[in-house]
Amino acid sequence: MWNYEKRLEYPxxxxxxxxxxxxxxxxxxxxxxxxxxxxxxxxxxxxxxxxRPVMGVLTDVGIEASNRNLPG
Structure with a gap:
């Protein structure tokens, strides 16, 4: 599900x-x-x-919000 490569998407x-x-x-x-x-x-x-279901929603929203901070 996750693939982590330590490189920038755009130079x-x-x-x-x-x-x-x-x-x-x-x-x-x-x-x-x-x-x-x-x-x-x-x-x-x-x-x-x-x-637990609400905990999962908070986790998903927090991850999505943090992903918006990534460049690109």
Whole structure:
């Protein structure tokens, strides 16, 4: 079901750095209202869920939210 290859889907060639753009991007991914924060909340809430089917839904939603953070 899972195939893990440690390689990027698209090659990345950084020609120059842009600190302002990096700050904006990281705030969307890792900020309090970013996608990574939402994914982590779903995944952490699953451990307090007493119902197995709902636990599975929280896991699936958290994984899907974290997959949206991947490039490509």
């Amino acid at each position: 990345i060639n950084i020609k120059r750095t842009d600190a302002a753009m990096a700050k904006a991007i990281i705030s969307q991914f890792g900020g309090p209202d970013g996608e990574t924060g939402a994914a982590m909340r779903y995944l952490s809430q699953r451990f307090a869920m007493p119902y």
